[in-house]
Amino acid sequence: MTSVFIVYHSATGTTAKLAEAIGEGASEVGSTSVYGITGEEIISGRFQNETIWAKLDQADAIIFGSPTFMGGPSAQFKAFADASGDRWSDRKWADKVAAGFTIGSNLNGDQCNTLIYFSVLAAQHGMIWCGLDIPGGYDSLGRNRLGTQMGVTAQSADGQLSEIDLVTARYLGKRVAQIAKRLASAHE
Numbered sequence: 689m690t691s692v693f694i695v696y697h698s699a700t701g702t703t704a705k706l707a708e709a710i711g712e713g714a715s716e717v718g719s720t721s722v723y724g725i726t727g728e729e730i731i732s733g734r735f736q737n738e739t740i741w742a743k744l745d746q747a748d749a750i751i752f753g754s755p756t757f758m759g760g761p762s763a764q765f766k767a768f769a770d771a772s773g774d775r776w777s778d779r780k781w782a783d784k785v786a787a788g789f790t791i792g793s794n795l796n797g798d799q800c801n802t803l804i805y806f807s808v809l810a811a812q813h814g815m816i817w818c819g820l821d822i823p824g825g826y827d828s829l830g831r832n833r834l835g836t837q838m839g840v841t842a843q844s845a846d847g848q849l850s851e852i853d854l855v856t857a858r859y860l861g862k863r864v865a866q867i868a869k870r871l872a873s874a875h876e
């Protein structure tokens with residue numbers, strides 16, 4: 689069965705809500721894990737959790753999530769990303785599908801830079817980036833309202849999630865799982 693692992697950091701809970709929505713979409717297709725990075729797992733600046741690393745190594749797809757803080761991913765997410773370097777030389781994540789999501793309080797608060805960072809992280813690992821195929825501004829349901837094709841960008845000034853951002857997140861989760869499933873069957 690196709691497995692999708694969603695790993696994210698959230699300080700005040702809005703990224704966590706997006707992660708849950710992405711998980712709902714992915715679980716329509718395969719098995720899904722949703723995991724929030726905690727500060728307790730960051731020791732001397734590095735994320736450490738062998739159980740999570742083992743699960744990530746097994747997944748068919750990994751979806752990265754973080755709030756946009758100062759125009760990029762949070763320090764907690766970066767501690768996770770830097771520690772993932774231990775999988776890099778052995779190509780443990782090569783050919784897995786990758787995607788990303790983020791949120792900021794501004795309509796254009798440099799969220800795209802966080803998604804670009806995730807895509808570069810995916811490239812470092814030899815993963816296959818999956819963007820959003822909903823044309824911003826041209827969708828009958830209004831999804832991808834902020835017009836980001838790199839992944840899911842959400843915006844909230846008050847901590848309340850826009851329903852349309854959650855719908856967009858569900859869509860990306862399902863899309864990633866479907867693509868991972870298609871790739872897995874092609875390799876059989």
Ligand SMILES: Cc1cc2nc3c(=O)[nH]c(=O)nc-3n(C[C@H](O)[C@H](O)[C@H](O)COP(=O)(O)O)c2cc1C
Nearest residue numbers: 698699700701702703755757758759792793794797
């Ligand atoms: C230190 C800090 C930096 C932030 N930088 C940005 C930013 O660059 N762009 C933006 O749109 N929002 C920024 N925000 C707002 C957060 O991205 C926003 O509150 C987000 O919903 C928090 O996600 P969380 O609830 O998952 O922690 C920043 C917030 C903090 C605390």
